[in-house]
Amino acid sequence: MNRAKNAQVTVQEEIISPAPKSRVRDRIMKTASDLFYRHGIHAVGVDTIATEAGTNKMSFYRNFASKDELVAEYLRGEEREGLLWWDETLAAHAGNPRLQVESLFDVLVQNNCCEESRGCALANAAVEITEPDHPARPVIEKYKADMRRRFRQLARDMGAREADALGDSLMLLWEGAYVARVTMGADGPVQGAAKAARALIAAYTD
């Protein structure tokens, strides 16, 4: 934000304290994440977020430059959370890439076959946000490119015949499972995502 200010100015006190940040900010982030995910980004206003977080719009704008920046931060949080359970799942089956991917889809199905799920926050944001210069856009692009890269790498680790093709196919299935949760409900085709992944993997390895 103010990173590009005059370098000659003394900025000592700013960089010394890592800023414990305010509790209000955390409450706003938590509330906003919940509302954005449940109702969509365009459907939720900053006033609603602030009030729901037990504060007001003024305190909101003391902590966030704009709503768009809050959205970007929300998606960064979702990315962090997604990578977390991804890495956890991988760690549980280290050295067995095939089982790693299968577990990934098992957890995906498990996470999405509940009433609260509304698919992938990043993908939903990609659908909602059409402005090419929105600060959330690079967050989404980076996350999705990362996911694709990871699937391809896992396919290579599996020793698949056409690793990139398998990786991309799994990526399609991954995205499809999320959006199918939104379009056809928790008891729809999502339920079969893990089985489909296994069939796809088998087709490229056995």
Added chain:
Amino acid sequence: MNRAKNAQVTVQEEIISPAPKSRVRDRIMKTASDLFYRHGIHAVGVDTIATEAGTNKMSFYRNFASKDELVAEYLRGEEREGLLWWDETLAAHAGNPRLQVESLFDVLVQNNCCEESRGCALANAAVEITEPDHPARPVIEKYKADMRRRFRQLARDMGAREADALGDSLMLLWEGAYVARVTMGADGPVQGAAKAARALIAAYTD
């Protein structure tokens, strides 16, 4: 719409003329469909639509009860269009269900790997519209349930081992290809959707 009105009332003049409808209405529909698809539903206001269609807001509300109704009608149009090229593709390979599905995915890839594509209008609407009583919701649900049913039937026609599982897997892939176009671009994993479908089909038939 007014199908359930009192049967004793004379409705002769209504059912006699099939209504040539106005040209303004068509222009609005076409403009709205284009804007909704490109920029999203929430991002486009009725004033913009009317002006862009060469008319004004007043004429808009003479032809549509509300914006929500326009959205529902827009999605009904997209559904009609989707079923059209679906049926065309099936007709081109009648009697060969496997080739029918493969062609379906070929056309899907072809349609989505261009600059103008922004995925499935119905699926995008499902992500954007969270109100459970929105008039567009039943349109989306019906369309997606129909697609799922069709894929399952095609899998049965193929003589697949677990037809419903294959049908649902193809549905996941279908949805995934659309959303992957939005999240990762035209040159991303979408390109491999047809190949993935073939692998999936082979896994359940060969």
Added chain:
DNA sequence: CATGTGTGTTACCGGTCAGTAACGCTTAGT
């Protein structure tokens, strides 16, 4: 000629949107 329908135009309504100014209070650090 008369009537009705479709359309354009202007002005308006109440509400909500993102974002800001100004002031006062409390609390923590010194």
Added chain:
DNA sequence: ACTAAGCGTTACTGACCGGTAACACACATG
């Protein structure tokens, strides 16, 4: 005890939202 930061509160701006009232005009039909 003083200061400064964090926070709450109220009131406001200008723009936009979906939707409507009232009036004027063109035209096609009887």
